[in-house]
Amino acid sequence: MKVLNALKKHNYEKPTPIQAQAIPAIMSGRDLIGIAKTGSGKTIAFLLPMFRHILDQRPLEEGEGPNAVIMTPTRELALQITKECKKFSKPLGLRVVCVYGGTGISEQIAELKRGAEIIVCTPGRMIDMLGANSGRVTNLRRVTYVVVDEADRMFDMGFEPQVMRIVENVRPDRQTVMFSATFPRAMEALARRILSKPMEVQVGGRSVVCSDVEQHVIVIEEDKKFLKLLEILGHYQEKGSVIIFVDKQEHADALLKDLMKASYPCMSLHGGIDQYDRDSIINDFKNGACRLMVATSVAARGLDVKQLILVVNYSCPNHYEDYVHRAGRTGRAGNKGYAYTFITEEQVRYAGDIIKALELSGSSVPPELEQLWGTFKEQQKAEGKSIKSSSGFSGKGFKFDETEHALANERKKLQKAALGLHDSDDEDTALDIDEQIESMFNSKKRVKDLSAPGGTGAGATPGFTGATSAAGLAGLAIPSAGNIQKLEIAKKLALKINAQKNLGAEAQDVMQQATNAIMRGGTMIAPSVSAKTIAEQLAEKINAKLNYTPVEKLEEERQAAEQAESIKRYEEELEINDFPQTARWKVTSKEALQRIGEYSEAAITIRGTYFPPGKEPKEGERKIYLAIESANELAVQKAKAEITRLIKEELIRLMLRQVGSSSNEYCMSGKPLCLAEDGRRPVAHFDLCSTPANKFYPPSPPTAPLQTSLSHLTAPSQGPKPAPCQRQVAPAPPRVPQRVPARVSSRPSLKASDKPEDSKKKKVPGRSGKRGRPAGTTKSAGYRTSSGRPLGTTRAAGFKTSPGRPLGTTKAAGYKVSPGRPPGSIKALSRLSKLAYGACTGAAFPYSAMHKAGDANTKEQQANETPKMALASSVPQFLVSGFPSARNQKTPPPSSITTAAPSSMVSSGACSQPDLCQGDRQSDSVGALPLHGSVPPYS
Numbered sequence: 021m022k023v024l025n026a027l028k029k030h031n032y033e034k035p036t037p038i039q040a041q042a043i044p045a046i047m048s049g050r051d052l053i054g055i056a057k058t059g060s061g062k063t064i065a066f067l068l069p070m071f072r073h074i075l076d077q078r079p080l081e082e083g084e085g086p087n088a089v090i091m092t093p094t095r096e097l098a099l100q101i102t103k104e105c106k107k108f109s110k111p112l113g114l115r116v117v118c119v120y121g122g123t124g125i126s127e128q129i130a131e132l133k134r135g136a137e138i139i140v141c142t143p144g145r146m147i148d149m150l151g152a153n154s155g156r157v158t159n160l161r162r163v164t165y166v167v168v169d170e171a172d173r174m175f176d177m178g179f180e181p182q183v184m185r186i187v188e189n190v191r192p193d194r195q196t197v198m199f200s201a202t203f204p205r206a207m208e209a210l211a212r213r214i215l216s217k218p219m220e221v222q223v224g225g226r227s228v229v230c231s232d233v234e235q236h237v238i239v240i241e242e243d244k245k246f247l248k249l250l251e252i253l254g255h256y257q258e259k260g261s262v263i264i265f266v267d268k269q270e271h272a273d274a275l276l277k278d279l280m281k282a283s284y285p286c287m288s289l290h291g292g293i294d295q296y297d298r299d300s301i302i303n304d305f306k307n308g309a310c311r312l313m314v315a316t317s318v319a320a321r322g323l324d325v326k327q328l329i330l331v332v333n334y335s336c337p338n339h340y341e342d343y344v345h346r347a348g349r350t351g352r353a354g355n356k357g358y359a360y361t362f363i364t365e366e367q368v369r370y371a372g373d374i375i376k377a378l379e380l381s382g383s384s385v386p387p388e389l390e391q392l393w394g395t396f397k398e399q400q401k402a403e404g405k406s407i408k409s410s411s412g413f414s415g416k417g418f419k420f421d422e423t424e425h426a427l428a429n430e431r432k433k434l435q436k437a438a439l440g441l442h443d444s445d446d447e448d449t450a451l452d453i454d455e456q457i458e459s460m461f462n463s464k465k466r467v468k469d470l471s472a473p474g475g476t477g478a479g480a481t482p483g484f485t486g487a488t489s490a491a492g493l494a495g496l497a498i499p500s501a502g503n504i505q506k507l508e509i510a511k512k513l514a515l516k517i518n519a520q521k522n523l524g525a526e527a528q529d530v531m532q533q534a535t536n537a538i539m540r541g542g543t544m545i546a547p548s549v550s551a552k553t554i555a556e557q558l559a560e561k562i563n564a565k566l567n568y569t570p571v572e573k574l575e576e577e578r579q580a581a582e583q584a585e586s587i588k589r590y591e592e593e594l595e596i597n598d599f600p601q602t603a604r605w606k607v608t609s610k611e612a613l614q615r616i617g618e619y620s621e622a623a624i625t626i627r628g629t630y631f632p633p634g635k636e637p638k639e640g641e642r643k644i645y646l647a648i649e650s651a652n653e654l655a656v657q658k659a660k661a662e663i664t665r666l667i668k669e670e671l672i673r674l675m676l677r678q679v680g681s682s683s684n685e686y687c688m689s690g691k692p693l694c695l696a697e698d699g700r701r702p703v704a705h706f707d708l709c710s711t712p713a714n715k716f717y718p719p720s721p722p723t724a725p726l727q728t729s730l731s732h733l734t735a736p737s738q739g740p741k742p743a744p745c746q747r748q749v750a751p752a753p754p755r756v757p758q759r760v761p762a763r764v765s766s767r768p769s770l771k772a773s774d775k776p777e778d779s780k781k782k783k784v785p786g787r788s789g790k791r792g793r794p795a796g797t798t799k800s801a802g803y804r805t806s807s808g809r810p811l812g813t814t815r816a817a818g819f820k821t822s823p824g825r826p827l828g829t830t831k832a833a834g835y836k837v838s839p840g841r842p843p844g845s846i847k848a849l850s851r852l853s854k855l856a857y858g859a860c861t862g863a864a865f866p867y868s869a870m871h872k873a874g875d876a877n878t879k880e881q882q883a884n885e886t887p888k889m890a891l892a893s894s895v896p897q898f899l900v901s902g903f904p905s906a907r908n909q910k911t912p913p914p915s916s917i918t919t920a921a922p923s924s925m926v927s928s929g930a931c932s933q934p935d936l937c938q939g940d941r942q943s944d945s946v947g948a949l950p951l952h953g954s955v956p957p958y959s
């Protein structure tokens with residue numbers, strides 16, 4: 021009833037087609053992929069079933085995390101969904117928190133601590149939150165409903181590792197739903213890994229421009245574009261709001277200035293703008309305070325502005341999906357809209373996608389565009405080149421310009437490598453990393469057999485013999501401290517066998533006599549053989565001939581095998597000395613060791629000494645290594661796999677950073693990114709995982725091309741020493757050898773240079789304060805507030821400036837620059853680095869470790885936390901009206917609902933990527949349940 025009232029209040033009179041079909045399907049408890057055109061109301065389609073789902077759960081208790089998590093690719097979209105969600109959550113008494121990057125984390129932490137049933141988030145900040153305050157801010161233990169909005173984008177470059185990391189830490193029998201207007205098949209296959217037997221609801225075409233959008237494409241010369249824009253604006257501006265899309269941040273700022281000069285008040289929105297300003301720009305645009313906005317594709321998805329009448333693609337979109345989403349900012353919720361696209365002859369390679377979009381949506385293709393494309397195709401054919409579709413998801417990623425495109429490709433390859441997904445063309449990258457890690461580990465394995473004094477060390481390697489290897493009985497004649505313990509065990513075994521056989525001392529067998537001799541410390545003499553032993557041996561011979569095994573012997577063998585098994589010890593050593601410092605930190609910190617130990621149930625110790633590059637250990641010394649030990653071979657393998665994963669993740673992060681630095685990247689001083697003296701980038705630079713203040717190093721020599729080999733990360737630099745940097749205030753940390761105690765269990769005592777960054781709290785004198793505040797000044801010293809406003813002024817007082825924008829200037833004056841970045845400089849590469857960040861933080865909470873870390877009742881608790889399915893009877897009547905049989909049917913009936921191929925179909929060739937389609941979860945009871953059933957408890 022409360023939902024119904026809210027629907028009425030916001031004039032939602034009847035469900036849109038996607039809502040009518042997706043809502044009952046989700047309420048039946050199934051995982052779902054929902055595809056429908058832009059502006060068709062997908063948000064409500066996943067929100068309404070979510071409220072029902074949450075209301076069926078027991079209330080949250082103190083310290084418990086949310087019931088539902090909604091993930092989106094952009095901050096603006098996260099805010100928009102939160103707003104939409106609040107329309108319903110307030111009357112229902114549910115709490116929503118929006119967790120997104122670029123803004124103060126403390127407010128979000130405070131909100132989360134108060135408790136929230138729903139979190140709407142961007143994945144990167146969500147990972148931060150999960151790791152914050154040792155997981156005490158929020159957790160995923162109560163999450164049973166997960167939404168991935170704009171799912172294709174979320175599984176495109178950049179977000180996938182983060183999304184996966186979050187989803188993998190939610191209980192496996194969760195309900196997961198995904199929505200988008202575009203969903204290329206390749207992306208869908210990837211996304212299906214987190215779904216369980218999903219239904220697919222597709223309304224209209226798969227990736228088609230909404231039919232309410234009238235599309236126009238104009239082939240035009242670059243220098244005539246602005247005049248044409250003014251002509252179009254003159255026609256449409258007074259009818260509603262207008263958004264103009266450009267390809268780059270600097271183009272957005274330049275066009276903004278030109279439009280201001282032409283007396284069009286406008287704003288610009290792009291990734292280089294401070295998040296506080298981005299939020300207020302969106303607000304102003306949505307409420308009509310400003311009706312003209314120049315934006316990059318950051319505003320292409322999800323943005324819902326009711327009165328938006330016109331979209332102008334001032335720069336031609338460089339992939340199909342981008343075109344569909346940009347055009348979809350208008351013509352929403354049944355309203356009419358217009359989209360104009362400028363394309364120059366130089367951009368002819370994008371013409372194919374535009375033609376495809378026009379054709380699929382039933383619009384006419386202008387003859388000059390067709391002609392341009394035809395000529396291009398012929399040219400390509402003559403040159404023997406093939407023409408590919410520039411879908412954003414066929415390995416090309418989300419392009420800004422050619423350089424960024426190349427960098428994005430490299431990033432994508434590395435991310436795929438991290439996830440173990442290989443394309444034919446990037447297979448070598450993944451293999452390279454795995455092989456190189458394995459070879460750098462220089463792994464040494466051994467199995468210690470402690471079941472008998474003469475036990476052999478299987479797979480023993482040089483340097484591993486000694487106590488455990490049986491060097492013959494003669495070798496055992498001088499018992500060492502090590503073998504006394506083992507001999508003791510052997511003795512007990514022998515005594516036990518004798519007791520079972522009821523043999524006297526005179527009937528001791530050969531081994532027992534040998535043991536006694538050893539324990540006495542003397543040399544072994546020839547064993548005396550009793551008549552009973554001889555009789556037994558004879559009996560054994562007869563039994564062997566008759567192929568008969570006495571029952572007692574069988575039992576005895578079983579017990580012996582059990583005993584032997586229980587005292588086997590598996591060991592493996594992984595050398596980590598030559599990995600980059602941060603990679604070593606990742607696996608040697610106290611928390612990491614503890615976590616890996618808990619997860620794998622193996623003991624991990626740090627041994628040896630760190631040797632810097634070029635130094636070799638002397639005799640008797642060993643380079644730093646991790647020793648994994650367990651009585652269970654599987655535990656050792658698990659620990660090794662986790663260590664490898666952590667190292668790989670860190671190496672990939674470092675390589676991604678290298679990708680970012682292989683172009684003009686700006687450090688906070690506004691100068692090109694500086695490298696450390698050894699040619700590496702300063703560790704803390706853009707590294708949001710580490711807490712120390714930013715380091716400033718001398719400007720780099722010309723950047724080297726990207727290398728996917730690990731050698732450049734580990735080998736010392738040969739390059740010339742760069743000139744001193746004006747802002748250099750903190751020298752690179754000295755690389756000194758350090759000794760690590762021979763056996764350190766969970767608390768390694770590492771020296772400063774090998775300690776995790778966050779443990780170094782020392783402030784370097786003279787280092788600048790936060791947000792570019794000069795050292796020594798504080799906020800209260802009147803310098804400025806955290807958002808760049810002079811102290812004492814309020815936003816309302818008209819001082820709402822971004823950091824760096826001169827006071828009194830307006831956003832529209834084009835001064836909106838991020839701190840330290842010169843106006844007009846692009847920040848896309850730092851954004852790439854930030855995206856890479858997910859690869860580094862997310863590892864902190866493997867599912868099992870997280871659940872183990874909780875209290876002892878975790879499993880019991882989880883069993884009680886069964887996600888109950890929402891009942892179809894709760895579907896608001898108005899929603900069901902367009903869908904009358906929804907209440908009584910087990911599966912939604914309309915023919916437009918296509919149920920996704922079950923695994924059996926997949927394996928029979930229904931899908932080209934069966935391995936991906938089958939998903940990780942083999943069995944899922946949710947999908948198989950009838951409409952009114954309930955999900956079995958998770959245990």
Ligand SMILES: Nc1ncnc2c1ncn2[C@@H]1O[C@H](COP(=O)(O)OP(=O)(O)OP(=O)(O)O)[C@@H](O)[C@H]1O
Nearest residue numbers: 032034035036058059060061062063201322324353
């Ligand atoms: N049943 C309904 N009746 C009327 N308006 C609706 C209904 N459902 C949603 N809307 C409105 O339609 C607009 C578009 O909805 P929404 O943003 O959910 O679309 P979308 O499909 O998610 O679009 P995109 O693919 O661009 O993200 C919103 O303004 C929303 O309030």
